[in-house]
Amino acid sequence: MRVQIDFYSYFKDLTGCARAFAALPPGSTIADLLRHLYVRFPKLAPMQRATLIAVGVEYQKPDYMLQDGDEVALFPPVQGG
Amino acid sequence: MKRELVLTTSRIDEATLLEQRTMSRGMGAVVCFVGVVRVDEAGQAIAALEYETFQPMAQHQFARLFDELEKRWPVESVRLVHRLGVVPVNEPSLWVEIIAPHRGEAFAACQFLIDEMKRVVPIWKKPVAYTSLTTPQ
Numbered sequence: 001m002r003v004q005i006d007f008y009s010y011f012k013d014l015t016g017c018a019r020a021f022a023a024l025p026p027g028s029t030i031a032d033l034l035r036h037l038y039v040r041f042p043k044l045a046p047m048q049r050a051t052l053i054a055v056g057v058e059y060q061k062p063d064y065m066l067q068d069g070d071e072v073a074l075f076p077p078v079q080g081g
Numbered sequence: 082m083k084r085e086l087v088l089t090t091s092r093i094d095e096a097t098l099l100e101q102r103t104m105s106r107g108m109g110a111v112v113c114f115v116g117v118v119r120v121d122e123a124g125q126a127i128a129a130l131e132y133e134t135f136q137p138m139a140q141h142q143f144a145r146l147f148d149e150l151e152k153r154w155p156v157e158s159v160r161l162v163h164r165l166g167v168v169p170v171n172e173p174s175l176w177v178e179i180i181a182p183h184r185g186e187a188f189a190a191c192q193f194l195i196d197e198m199k200r201v202v203p204i205w206k207k208p209v210a211y212t213s214l215t216t217p218q
Contacts (some may be wrong), residue, residue, distance in 0.1 A: 008135050011204035014187055052203075057141035059201070073203070080132075080163060080204030081116045081175050081195060 001028055001068035003033065008075035011051075014043040030055075031062035033072065050076055051080065082151045083158040087113050088134060089170040090166040093173040098162065101189050104180045108157050114195065115176035122208040129169045134202075142202045150194055154186040159194065167192040167209060174206075 004021045014017050022036055030053055038045040053060055054073040066072070083103075095115065104111065118130050147159055159181040177189045177194060181187040198204075 001084065005137070008203065009133060010207070052202070054135075054138055057138040075135070075203060076205065078199065078201065078203050079206045080134075080198050080202050 001066070002069045003068070003072055003081070005033070005037065005068055006071065006073045008073060010045065011047070011074055011076060014047065015041040021063070026068075028058060028066050029062060030066065030072070032062045033066060034062065037074070047076065052077065082145050082156055083149070083160075084144075085158075085160040086140065086147075087162040088136060088163065088165055088179075090164070092160050093164055093176050095176065098160070098176060098178070100194045102178070103158070105157060105210050106216055108146070108180050108182055110179075110184040112176070112177075112179045112181075112187040112191045114177040114185070115173045116195075117173050118170050121172045124203060125172065125202065126211070127208040128211045129207050130174065130206045131167045132163070132165045132174060132204060132206050134163075134165055134204045138203050143198070145183075146194055146197050149197075150190050153193070154190045156181045156182060156186065156190050159190070161194070161198075163204060174187065 002023050005022060007015050007018055018073055022033060024032060024036065052075050055064060055070050118128055149154055150159060156179055156198045160175040164174045177191055179187045179191045181190060
């Protein structure tokens, strides 16, 4: 399956892109995707504890099972106001 | 509950927002909060803050917060404007208005909304140094 990953804030600087795609085996979770991304974008790995994850417009946890075509967003803690 | 959410790159026009205020005769409290960009960010003088959002998710998360606010307090109206893009020092980046029957409810609802916004709504800011706003010769 294929998922889209959008990066926000300084995560775009760490990855060098605003958007990426990943091909994953069916049944993969967000945790699987993160392992894939930390290899592909090593500068993201130190941010593990400060990474928020959404699928669509909802926050999700690492055990969330991804579906083909999911749009995943990765970003640092929010800072509105 | 009346809800109004504006995410905009335009300057926040407080006078116009105040002119547009409507409230019923049973309402006794209007709490209005304005967040303004400070000159210092993490100990350094800045010229501005640049705000970025993931807009569909921000709108969804604000809607959830408005739902929660409506459940907790008898609020008649909530209006929130958050500016995006470059906001110079001394200009408002956030404007919130809560209208409720009594001040306790209005203050509590306003505090809740801003605290939760800073926790869940995907908006980020980065400092803009003075040199970044200087036009090259």
